[in-house]
Structure formats: C-alpha cells, structure tokens
Amino acid sequence: MKxxxxxxxxAVGQEFLKVLEERNFPMDELILFGSSRSAxxxxxxxxxxxxxxxxxxxxDFKDIDIALTSAGGGTSKDFAETITKxxxxxxxxSSAFRMDEDVPLVVPEVNAEDCKNAPRNIIANPNCxxxxxxxxxxxxxxxxxxxxxxxxxxxxxxxxxxxxMAELENQTKAIVEGKDIDVSAFQYQLAMNLIPQVxxxxxxxxxxEEMKMFxxxxxxxxxxxxxxxxxxxxxxxxxxxxxxWLETENAIAPEEAKEAFRKAEGxxxxxxxxxxxxxxxxxxxxxxxxxxxxxxSDLANPNGLAFWCVSDQIKKGAALNAVQIAxxxxxxxxxx
Ligand code: 2RA
Numbered sequence: 560m561k562x563x564x565x566x567x568x569x570a571v572g573q574e575f576l577k578v579l580e581e582r583n584f585p586m587d588e589l590i591l592f593g594s595s596r597s598a599x600x601x602x603x604x605x606x607x608x609x610x611x612x613x614x615x616x617x618x619d620f621k622d623i624d625i626a627l628t629s630a631g632g633g634t635s636k637d638f639a640e641t642i643t644k645x646x647x648x649x650x651x652x653s654s655a656f657r658m659d660e661d662v663p664l665v666v667p668e669v670n671a672e673d674c675k676n677a678p679r680n681i682i683a684n685p686n687c688x689x690x691x692x693x694x695x696x697x698x699x700x701x702x703x704x705x706x707x708x709x710x711x712x713x714x715x716x717x718x719x720x721x722x723x724m725a726e727l728e729n730q731t732k733a734i735v736e737g738k739d740i741d742v743s744a745f746q747y748q749l750a751m752n753l754i755p756q757v758x759x760x761x762x763x764x765x766x767x768e769e770m771k772m773f774x775x776x777x778x779x780x781x782x783x784x785x786x787x788x789x790x791x792x793x794x795x796x797x798x799x800x801x802x803x804w805l806e807t808e809n810a811i812a813p814e815e816a817k818e819a820f821r822k823a824e825g826x827x828x829x830x831x832x833x834x835x836x837x838x839x840x841x842x843x844x845x846x847x848x849x850x851x852x853x854x855x856s857d858l859a860n861p862n863g864l865a866f867w868c869v870s871d872q873i874k875k876g877a878a879l880n881a882v883q884i885a886x887x888x889x890x891x892x893x894x895x
Contacts, residue, residue, distance in 0.1 A: 565634070
C-alpha cells in the first residue's frame with residue numbers, strides 16, 4: 560500500500576502525518592507532495608525523513624493507492640485527473656467536488672457505505688463544521704427524523720490554516736506589548752473580538768460556510784433536513800464549537816438523547832452541569848471524538864432539543880475523517 564499526502568506542508572497536511580503515524584496506518588510507503596514553494600521541505604514520519612516532491616502533471620501517482628489531498632479547491636480540480644487516472648483513490652479535503660453527484664461525501668460514522676459508489680475514484684471530505692455536527696445528529700436522527708436545525712458556530716482561527724493560528728497568536732502578543740496589530744488572515748482583528756463571517760457572502764445573505772452546513776448535511780444524511788447556520792470566527796486557536804438546536808418529528812427526552820449519545824460511534828457525552836462538566840475547545844484540541852454536553856429540552860418547542868458540541872476541526876474535521884474513510888475502504892476491499 561502506497562499513500563500520498565498532497566499539500567503536506569499545510570495545517571491539514573501536517574495533521575495527516577500525525578494521524579497516519581498515531582493510527583499505525585497499514586502502508587509500505589508514504590510520499591509527500593506540495594507546491595513548488597514547499598518542494599524540498601523535509602518532515603519526519605516514524606523516525607524517517609521524507610522530502611516533499613513538487614506536484615506536477617506526470618505519472619507520479621501510477622503506483623500510489625491512496626492520495627490524501629488538502630491543497631485547496633483549485634489544485635484539487637486541476638490535479639484530479641492526474642491523481643486518479645491510474646486508479647489512485649483521491650480523498651479530497653477541499654470543497655471542489657463535495658456537491659458533485661458522482662462523488663460521495665462521507666463521514667464514516669454516518670454514511671461510510673457511500674464510499675462503495677465512487678465512479679471517479681474521488682471521495683470528498685466534508686467541511687469541518689458539517690463533520691462534527693452530523694456525527695452528533697446521527698444518533699438523534701436514528702431515534703426520530705430531524706426536521707430542522709438552527710446552529711451557531713464558534714470557529715477557531717486554525718480553520719484558516721497555520722497562518723490563521725499565527726495571526727491570532729501575533730495579535731494577542733501585540734496587544735499585551737502595546738504594539739501595532741497586523742490583520743491579513745481574517746476580515747478584522749480577531750484577538751479580543753468575534754467575527755460573524757466565515758468565508759464570503761452568497762446571494763441569500765448567508766456565507767458560503769453557512770450554505771455548506773445546509774447542503775452538505777442533506778447529502779451526507781440522505782435527508783430533507785433544513786439547516787440554518789450562523790458561522791462565527793472566535794479567538795480560539797484550535798477546535799470548533801457549535802450551539803445546536805434541532806426539531807425532531809417526535810419529541811425526544813433529554814435522557815433518551817443522552818443515552819443515544821453515550822452509545823454513538825465517535826461521540827463522547829460530557830454532560831454533568833452540577834460539576835461544571837461540559838465540552839470546551841481549550842481542553843479538547845487534539846482529540847479524535849466529537850464531544851457533546853448541555854443537553855436540554857427546548858423551552859419554546861416540545862419537539863426541540865438543544866446541546867453544545869466541540870471537536871478538533873483539523874483532526875476529526877479534516878485529517879482524521881479522511882484517514883477513517885481510507886481505513887473503511889481498505890477494510891471493505893474498495894482499495895486494491
Ligand atoms: C474554517 N471551515 O473554519 C473552515 C475550514 N475548513 O474556516
């Protein structure tokens with residue numbers, strides 16, 4: 560088994576290296592690809608030094624079984640044919656193919672079986688905010704169909720990559736030292752602030768990030784579920800949080816929801832308000848699971864349920880989800 564990481568120097572690329580090593584992913588060789596700027600950089604994997612190769616339109620992918628790609632939508636579109644033409648399975652972290660009908664959009668805890676129908680050899684990894692939400696929605700939807708969701712997100716600076724994290728750190732330091740503040744990764748200063756805009760606005764006044772939550776959730780869950788989102792950037796380094804309200808066909812008691820979360824794959828129930836126990840991003844960065852807490856009945860709607868959800872968006876929201884897709888495909892014999 561030969562595996563490639565495309566976009567190896569980025570925040571998600573670096574997380575791929577960690578996750579593959581952590582999970583002792585079954586492979587014989589790992590090959591790193593990147594832009595001309597990244598080519599020649601070296602990284603350590605299982606004690607060995609690997610050098611990043613420049614991604615080019617050639618036959619470099621001929622013997623590669625799986626390519627984990629995270630180099631932006633433009634690069635994914637440009638290189639999809641080069642990567643997949645010899646049968647390599649491309650598990651793509653960009654938004655380039657997510658809504659294409661012939662490309663499965665997969666969160667293994669929810670719709671792993673969709674991997675079985677990938678005629679273009681491409682599987683898309685959903686957006687981070689959608690991934691953590693659908694992992695949490697699945698056990699509730701299994702009890703009673705979820706009709707609608709209202710969600711507000713609290714998205715960490717790392718959602719904008721390594722430069723987003725660096726900008727928050729630099730701004731925080733500059734504030735403490737009374738120096739001038741540089742703004743480039745986000746629309747405004749993020750330190751000591753909240754920015755109610757993630758990605759650009761679309762014609763309906765929702766941002767692209769918010770529309771991803773609407774469209775991707777429906778595709779992954781094979782559902783007519785309606786998701787209305789407000790996505791907010793917050794001065795947190797890593798791990799996204801979401802305040803989720805949902806309405807089900809039949810009323811679900813909080814205890815029943817907690818029991819479902821307790822048993823659900825990939826979910827950790829952390830809900831003990833009397834001991835001040837609930838998920839918080841500061842303490843959950845680097846973890847694999849989706850953490851849920853503050854589970855309660857809606858006071859305004861008998862079929863409503865509210866809860867709080869935190870997950871590391873570089874890990875489960877990107878690299879880990881893609882690696883879990885690869886693991887599933889190997890287990891099912893979908894990658895030769
Ligand atoms: C963000 N959702 O947090 C993006 C990353 N995929 O900006």
